[in-house]
Amino acid sequence: MNLVISGKNLDITDGLRAAIEEKIQKLERYFTESTEVIVTLSATKNRQKIEVTIPMKGSIIRAEEVSSDMYVSIDLVEEVIERQLRKYKNKLIDKEQNAVHLSQQFIEEEIPEEEEISIIRSKRFAMKPMDPEEACVQMELLGHNFFVFRNSETDEVNVVYKRKGNTYGLIEPEF
Numbered sequence: 001m002n003l004v005i006s007g008k009n010l011d012i013t014d015g016l017r018a019a020i021e022e023k024i025q026k027l028e029r030y031f032t033e034s035t036e037v038i039v040t041l042s043a044t045k046n047r048q049k050i051e052v053t054i055p056m057k058g059s060i061i062r063a064e065e066v067s068s069d070m071y072v073s074i075d076l077v078e079e080v081i082e083r084q085l086r087k088y089k090n091k092l093i094d095k096e097q098n099a100v101h102l103s104q105q106f107i108e109e110e111i112p113e114e115e116e117i118s119i120i121r122s123k124r125f126a127m128k129p130m131d132p133e134e135a136c137v138q139m140e141l142l143g144h145n146f147f148v149f150r151n152s153e154t155d156e157v158n159v160v161y162k163r164k165g166n167t168y169g170l171i172e173p174e175f
Contacts, residue, residue, distance in 0.1 A: 005017060048069055132151065135160045
């Protein structure tokens with residue numbers, strides 16, 4: 001595994017680097033030597049945040065943890081990544097292109113089946129063309145955190161979503 005550690009508003013001390021390497025090395029058994037693991041630490045007033053991103057062909061494994069202590073955040077994020085890997089192992093392997101970054105030992109390891117995902121409700125609705133700003137207003141009117149719409153400018157299906165700090169995001173498909 002190639003570990004890339006960076007900091008935002010934070011200097012990476014030797015102690016932090018050692019703690020990260022120790023925790024992330026526990027994940028080494030899941031990946032090949034060429035897999036890149038990107039770790040970004042950031043600190044604000046009382047928030048110590050760690051983000052771990054593992055780009056894989058066709059998907060991304062990502063976890064983010066926030067606490068008042070960076071070492072606690074580091075401990076928590078390793079557990080989240082491990083849980084995600086166990087949960088999605090079979091799905092990743094089924095899409096053979098994604099399994100390239102997983103170690104052969106992990107692929108062959110038996111993991112108890114987790115609960116199946118079951119969709120209990122589905123909705124159908126008409127998508128009238130609108131611009132992203134109008135979609136944000138519609139989302140607010142409905143009281144939702146996201147809104148699917150047909151972009152009147154591109155005629156593509158897009159999603160607007162609410163972010164922290166009363167800001168909005170737009171997801172546009174890329175084919």
